Amino acid sequence: MVRRRLTPADLLQLRTVSDPQISPDGTRIxxxxxxxxxxxxxxxxRIWMVSTAVGSTPRPFTxxxxxxxxxxWSPDGEWLAFISARQGRSALWIVPSQGGYAHQLSCxxxxxxxxxxxxxSSSIACVVHVGPKGPEKDNWPHRTSEVRFSDDVLVIDRLWYKLDSAGFMVRRHWHLFTxxxxxxxxxxxxxxxxxxxDYSEPAWSPDGGSIAIADNRTPDGIGMTHFNDIWVVPSTGGVPRxxxxSLGPADHPAWSPDGRLIAYIGHDRRHGGYTFPGIWLVSASGGKPRELTANFHYAIGNHAIRDVRGYKExxxxxxxxxxxxSVYTCASVSGAVNLWRFSVLDGKAVQLTHGNRVIYNLSFNRDVRQVAMAVTTPTLPGDIWAGDVNGIRIQARRITEVNxxxxxxxxxxxxxxxxxxxxNGPEAxxxxxxxxHRSRFDQKPAVLQIHGGPTVMYGHAFFFEFQLLAGCGxxxxxxxxxxxxxYxxxxxxxxxGDWGTMIIWT
Structure with missing residues (x-):
């Protein structure tokens, strides 16, 4: 087959996979x-389903x-909960994990x-965008007809008042519901x-009695004060603790199996907004947090950018x-994002996956013995991979070939x-x-792409725009x-505090 050059219309042919969730027993994703x-x-x-065995055929599930x-997945493996906008606004739906009729769980x-x-598996926690009239009655600001001046005039008194895909943030807040x-x-x-x-990222305690959640209560908390804290709320209701x-941002809480500690991603702003996020541990009863990754020299999380993404990854x-x-998560190193394991005792880091790739989503099964990953490379928009978690290296296997x-x-x-x-600087x-059809050394026009951020990284991820430009010569x-x-x-x-004054090239 003679391969052709990319055109802008090829973007509409791409299929993007994201958010792989492995079943509790590790047999399906x-x-x-x-x-x-x-x-x-x-x-x-849509949500698709595939076996973790190589050679399995994916099928649409919703x-x-x-x-x-x-x-x-519900912990007992009986149900699959998901969010659907099939009725105009995002709502919670559930479906039997073996397939069947899906229905909206609540209003x-x-x-x-x-x-x-x-x-x-008896209840679900989530955050809901709630307005002044409450979750059942409020419909503002989605109403577009019969606008009444007295009801819909916006008084904006904070810096962050609007968000892509969410609309206006005024008079509405994200709150925790079960x-x-x-x-x-x-x-x-x-x-x-x-x-x-505004609250985010709820996590149940192992005994189900509490929910940890992130929240910013500093003045103008959803503005530019980059401080978050982890709070614990009784799952039956009560005052958050x-x-x-308040060292800096603190997000994505995760309870230890014995319920004594909470791990979270954050930093202490010692380098301002340029401080690397790391894994921190804090007692579930409160106290001084400890940075588990204090001796790790790279940023925790996925900081690789790309232009082909799934919906709400x-x-x-x-x-x-x-x-x-130990605690598992990903780290960004020299353009790659791979899976690492960190010892709770001494913070020792072990890299479990290797190669020029970016893992952009992942999940583990019930006993944390198997992992499902969404992976991209410079020549692969993205596919689902799976691997067994043992020893010091994960041999990942590719499960899908969607493109x-x-x-x-x-x-x-x-x-x-x-x-x-x-x-006067380091190697970059x-x-x-x-x-x-051209050598990279040809002395002809080229396109220099400069990323924003600036605290992100280019790396081993697929960029449609870059490939399109290369296809144009x-x-x-x-x-x-x-x-x-x-780095x-x-x-x-x-x-x-020193943008634009350093010489990049020599």
Missing amino acids: AYVQTTMDGHANQYKC FGPELDYAPR LQDIGGAPVWSPD ISVTGADRGKFTQLTFGDT RVTS PTIVPVWAQDGR RDWLTSVVIAEPVRFTFRAA EGWILAPA LPVIYSNPRGSFG DQDFAAAIR
Whole structure:
């Protein structure tokens, strides 16, 4: 087959996979597959299911007309909860895990994040965008007709008042709710937090008695004060209790198996906004947090950027080993994002996956013996992989090939790495994506791509725009100058308060 060059219309042929959720028994993976509808100018996504065995055939699991996403298995493996916008606004739905009729669990709408099951599979925690009239009655600001001046005038008194895909943030806040799944109270919801503040990332304690959640209560808390704390709320209702110390951002709480500690992702702002996020541990009863990754020289999390993404992809969070002796998460190193394990005793880091790849979503099964990952490379938009968690290395196997036909019909360029040294600075790296019919050393026009942030990194991820330019005959040069994450802390913080004065090239 003669391969052709990319065209802008190829973007509409791409299938993006994200948010792989492995079943508690490790036999199946539910994931989100997103496509772009050029006629309707919108995303469409469904939940798909695939066995963890190599050679399995994926199949669609939900059939909503527009957006089904954020699948989450119940701990007993009987149900799959997900969020759907099939009725216009995001609501919580559940479906039997073996397949069947999906139905909306409650009347709550405008649900954010992902549903979080209680340990006994009896209820679900989630955050809901609540307005002044409450979750059942408030419909502002979605009403577009019969606008009344006295009702809908916005008084904006904070910096962050609007968000892409969420709309206006004024007069509405994200609050914690629980929804019953079983018994006579099925579908009944309970609001657990209140006030002029926003909560996110709920996590149940192992005994189901408490929920840890992130919240910012500093003045103008959803503005530019980059402080978050972890709070603990009784799952039956009560006053939230702060357990961290307002050192800086603190997000994505995860309880240790014995319920004594909470791990979270954050930092203490010692380098301002350029401080690497790390894994921190704090007692569930509160106290001084300890940075588990204090001696780790790279940023925790996925900081690689790319332009082909799934709908509402989740953030990679810390996950405890079943014995409570270590914590798993990803780290960004030299353009790659791989899975690491950190010892709770001494912070010792062990890299479990290797290679020029970016893991952008992942999940573990019940006993943390198997992992499902969404992976991209410079020549692969993304696929689902699975691996067994044992020893010091995970041998991952590719489970899906969602863009196989498309990839065999078009020319995809392979980037070439190079290094350079800035004046009085450290060695930095970049890549040249050369058209297939040209040498990367040709003295002809090229496109220099400069990333924003600046605390993100270019790396081993697929970029449609770069491939399109290369298909047009233009070499693409992209690099990670100082300020980028993916290297050491000094490299990232070098431009703090000093933008634009350093010479990049020598």
